Amino acid sequence: MEQGEVIIRVAGSAGDGVASVGDTLSKLASRSGLGVCAYNSYQSVIRGGFVWLQIRISNEKVYTHGDNPHILIPLNQAEYERHKDSVLPGGFIVYNEDKVKVTEKRSDVNYVGLSLRQLAPEQAKQPIMQNTLLVGSVVKITGLDRDLLEDVVRKSFGGKKGEEVAKANIDVINAGYNNTNITYDFGIRKQNKQYYVITGNYAIATGAVIGGCKFYSAYPMTPATSILHWFSANAKKYGIVVKQLEDEIAVINAAIGAGFAGARAMCATSGGGFSLMTEAIGSAGMTETPIVVVNSMRGGPSTGLPTKTEQGDLFQALGASQGEYPKAIIAPKDVVSCFYLAPEALNLAERYQMPVILLIDFLLSNGYYGVYTSELDPSKIKIERGEIITSVNGDGYHRYKDTPTGVSPRVLPGTPETYYVAATDEHDEKGILISDIFTDEVKRKKMMEKRMRKMEHVVKEFPLPTVEGDEKPDITLVGWGSTYGVIKETAQLLRKEKVKVNHIHVEYLYPVKKEISDILSKYKNVVIVENNYSSQYAKLLRMETGYHIDKSILKYDGEPFTPLYLLNEVKRYL
Amino acid sequence: MPVVDIKKYQVELNPTWCPGCGDYGLLRGLQTALAKLDIDPSRVVIVSGIGCSSNLPHFIKGYGYHSLHGRSLPTAQGIKMANPDLLVIAAGGDGDGYGIGVGHFVHACRRNLDITYVVMNNQIYGLTTGQTSPTSDFGSKTKSSPDGNYEFGLNPILVAIASGATFVARTFSGEPEHMSEIIAKAIQHRGFALVDDISPCVTYNKKNTYQWFKERIYKLEDVGHNPYDISQAMQRASEWEDKIPIGIFYINPDKPSHDQIDPVIRDGGVVNKPIELTEEQKKEILQAFL
Numbered sequence: 001m002e003q004g005e006v007i008i009r010v011a012g013s014a015g016d017g018v019a020s021v022g023d024t025l026s027k028l029a030s031r032s033g034l035g036v037c038a039y040n041s042y043q044s045v046i047r048g049g050f051v052w053l054q055i056r057i058s059n060e061k062v063y064t065h066g067d068n069p070h071i072l073i074p075l076n077q078a079e080y081e082r083h084k085d086s087v088l089p090g091g092f093i094v095y096n097e098d099k100v101k102v103t104e105k106r107s108d109v110n111y112v113g114l115s116l117r118q119l120a121p122e123q124a125k126q127p128i129m130q131n132t133l134l135v136g137s138v139v140k141i142t143g144l145d146r147d148l149l150e151d152v153v154r155k156s157f158g159g160k161k162g163e164e165v166a167k168a169n170i171d172v173i174n175a176g177y178n179n180t181n182i183t184y185d186f187g188i189r190k191q192n193k194q195y196y197v198i199t200g201n202y203a204i205a206t207g208a209v210i211g212g213c214k215f216y217s218a219y220p221m222t223p224a225t226s227i228l229h230w231f232s233a234n235a236k237k238y239g240i241v242v243k244q245l246e247d248e249i250a251v252i253n254a255a256i257g258a259g260f261a262g263a264r265a266m267c268a269t270s271g272g273g274f275s276l277m278t279e280a281i282g283s284a285g286m287t288e289t290p291i292v293v294v295n296s297m298r299g300g301p302s303t304g305l306p307t308k309t310e311q312g313d314l315f316q317a318l319g320a321s322q323g324e325y326p327k328a329i330i331a332p333k334d335v336v337s338c339f340y341l342a343p344e345a346l347n348l349a350e351r352y353q354m355p356v357i358l359l360i361d362f363l364l365s366n367g368y369y370g371v372y373t374s375e376l377d378p379s380k381i382k383i384e385r386g387e388i389i390t391s392v393n394g395d396g397y398h399r400y401k402d403t404p405t406g407v408s409p410r411v412l413p414g415t416p417e418t419y420y421v422a423a424t425d426e427h428d429e430k431g432i433l434i435s436d437i438f439t440d441e442v443k444r445k446k447m448m449e450k451r452m453r454k455m456e457h458v459v460k461e462f463p464l465p466t467v468e469g470d471e472k473p474d475i476t477l478v479g480w481g482s483t484y485g486v487i488k489e490t491a492q493l494l495r496k497e498k499v500k501v502n503h504i505h506v507e508y509l510y511p512v513k514k515e516i517s518d519i520l521s522k523y524k525n526v527v528i529v530e531n532n533y534s535s536q537y538a539k540l541l542r543m544e545t546g547y548h549i550d551k552s553i554l555k556y557d558g559e560p561f562t563p564l565y566l567l568n569e570v571k572r573y574l
Numbered sequence: 575m576p577v578v579d580i581k582k583y584q585v586e587l588n589p590t591w592c593p594g595c596g597d598y599g600l601l602r603g604l605q606t607a608l609a610k611l612d613i614d615p616s617r618v619v620i621v622s623g624i625g626c627s628s629n630l631p632h633f634i635k636g637y638g639y640h641s642l643h644g645r646s647l648p649t650a651q652g653i654k655m656a657n658p659d660l661l662v663i664a665a666g667g668d669g670d671g672y673g674i675g676v677g678h679f680v681h682a683c684r685r686n687l688d689i690t691y692v693v694m695n696n697q698i699y700g701l702t703t704g705q706t707s708p709t710s711d712f713g714s715k716t717k718s719s720p721d722g723n724y725e726f727g728l729n730p731i732l733v734a735i736a737s738g739a740t741f742v743a744r745t746f747s748g749e750p751e752h753m754s755e756i757i758a759k760a761i762q763h764r765g766f767a768l769v770d771d772i773s774p775c776v777t778y779n780k781k782n783t784y785q786w787f788k789e790r791i792y793k794l795e796d797v798g799h800n801p802y803d804i805s806q807a808m809q810r811a812s813e814w815e816d817k818i819p820i821g822i823f824y825i826n827p828d829k830p831s832h833d834q835i836d837p838v839i840r841d842g843g844v845v846n847k848p849i850e851l852t853e854e855q856k857k858e859i860l861q862a863f864l
Contacts, residue, residue, distance in 0.1 A: 214656070256641075257639065257649035265656070416614070422638065
């Protein structure tokens with residue numbers, strides 16, 4: 001087995017408390033200075049279904065939840081049957097004997113069966129306590145810190161009211177710990193490192209708020225919902241207007257209203273909600289109103305795979321709304337980049353007075369990742385609002401003034417001595433409609449060119465993606481969004497097999513920087529890796545630059561890539 | 575009655591409406607009401623959707639947002655929530671507000687944010703050259719209902735009262751003074767105020783004409799209507815065809831407006847406050863993930 005890390009899979013039904021086991025273990029790991037990454041695969045049901053959560057704990061920072069587990073914690077019989085073969089040779093299956101019957105045992109796996117009925121003290125015999133019992137046992141097996149575990153549990157049941165519950169839990173932890181007689185040295189040692197454990201959604205929310213987001217609206221939709229939860233819980237504390245509205249159409253239009261009024265506004269949804277928003281996204285382009293829209297992608301089309309991951313909405317973002325208007329599409333590659341790109345998206349939206357779309361996916365939205373505390377540095381977040389005029393002198397204000405950058409200085413409603421109308425109909429520099437009876441080809445052309453000119457300036461300031469790895473590679477992997485971690489790790493595995501590899505990850509997707517094709521042209525064996533069916537980024541790149549990546553590794557079964565899966569696929573091209 | 579100078583709200587641009595359109599009446603009524611209340615035009619934001627009537631923001635001095643078809647209310651609410659110091663008025667037509675935007679209408683009533691919503695109700699789609707609208711009377715003949723409308727008209731007054739609006743009124747473009755008084759009261763009301771203005775379409779609606787209304791209209795204040803009594807309000811709101819009441823149907827002074835409840839909006843909103851968090855706040859935000 002790999003030294004210095006342990007992969008634990010908890011499998012049960014919705015309602016069994018799978019997530020709470022993951023939560024406890026990730027907190028324990030991060031407080032021990034260990035790297036952690038957790039992925040939760042679940043069904044769109046409240047009770048029942050198949051849920052598994054995999055958590056990888058390591059001496060180093062980890063980028064994926066890994067492949068097969070060292071330790072399986074099945075919370076019921078069906079999940080035991082489903083996952084028992086996945087356990088790595090030499091691994092462990094830790095289970096509650098009252099619930100799971102093991103008949104045939106694998107010779108290469110250690111079985112740790114504990115009976116909640118026999119071991120738990122009287123006041124703690126509720127079925128949910130089996131999770132605590134089994135966590136206690138896993139801590140013993142792996143050598144993780146029991147005292148810290150008690151501390152984590154005590155904190156999660158904090159307050160006077162929780163003391164009794166915390167005590168009951170700690171008794172059960174000890175029962176699990178003390179009745180486990182087998183241990184294994186995974187090589188995990190407490191580290192002197194400080195980690196945050198954060199999801200992509202939380203990283204976007206916190207980054208945006210540090211970046212001055214003052215208005216957030218949403219309608220609940222998996223996998224974007226936890227952004228709404230974070231905002232709702234923190235609205236009062238940080239002075240943010242947070243609204244759950246009647247539908248996604250209201251959500252985006254209200255956010256645009258807030259952006260027009262001068263608040264840094266953001267909203268989030270998934271593909272279905274994004275579909276409803278698209279008309280309004282175009283209107284923000286036309287009225288030149290800043291707005292950030294997060295689309296956390298799930299499997300599509302239609303309601304598709306509500307709780308599964310995919311990168312299938314790039315073209316949807318690209319084609320959002322009728323007609324042509326300036327916009328940017330950005331896809332953070334990990335939680336650190338979520339933290340910085342959300343405020344950057346707000347900056348771009350306000351500087352260029354246009355919609356900015358942030359594309360993430362289920363994996364990144366809801367996966368828990370440990371990142372060094374130094375990696376999320378609020379002092380690196382700068383608020384840039386673009387040109388806002390606070391007083392107007394003389395001969396009338398032209399809201400849509402034709403300028404060399406296409407950006408016209410704006411006044412916010414309420415500014416004295418002036419006024420203007422922002423119109424989704426085509427208009428002149430003053431905002432007066434040229435549609436209907438005033439149609440004027442010259443003005444139309446001028447305004448269209450003014451707006452679209454923004455794109456030339458936007459693309460200039462986009463940074464180029466960095467190339468990681470060998471200079472003269474046998475293979476070059478290209479990706480965008482949440483596949484960064486798994487591509488990085490697969491590259492490491494390839495290097496162990498003496499394969500020379502590099503990888504390029506594009507975060508600023510649109511407008512496309514032509515230089516990306518120049519970089520790629522230098523390499524002879526370029527392969528695109530995407531969590532979709534039709535390789536949308538490769539198509540976009542070809543459309544915009546003519547450079548064609550004809551080799552692809554695509555996955556669209558709802559689950560994310562894992563390192564060994566990708567390694568295996570890459571070998572086709574070696 | 576003192577002379578009110580509405581020049582403060584007039585712009586050079588002439589409306590694009592047909593001669594005789596009821597929307598002129600509403601425009602003038604709104605300008606008069608704002609002038610009566612002596613509100614600085616730069617504090618006013620008029621938000622509309624799409625349709626003939628939704629061109630209104632261009633014809634009145636003040637900030638404006640001419641949004642998408644049916645979306646004036648969410649946009650207006652976003653503006654008001656971000657900056658409650660602004661006087662926000664949503665404007666549009668019956669197709670815009672009671673058709674494509676009816677979902678937002680119901681929720682805006684329920685939310686009770688301090689916004690005035692004026693609807694120029696002509697019971698027809700004007701801009702698209704005369705099809706049935708959600709408020710077209712049963713049996714009325716239009717381009718999309720040549721044999722007479724098979725559907726029954728929506729009653730916006732009843733919908734608004736039932737949905738929780740706290741000020742519900744009807745005006746008539748043929749009664750300009752009465753209208754401007756009611757709009758002024760609607761603006762002064764703290765909460766969501768609907769003013770459904772009967773605004774005849776002289777080009778496409780051959781049934782619901784000025785004359786048709788003049789024969790039927792009466793004023794609620796003339797019959798001793800008590801607008802604080804919801805059951806009376808609903809009863810009066812149900813009248814149509816034979817007798818059509820105008821005036822204030824319903825006022826609920828007890829229900830707080832949304833901007834009085836939400837602590838951030840109540841506190842003055844976000845636009846006029848510093849945008850950057852304090853260093854302690856920034857640190858605290860991340861502490862939660864340790």
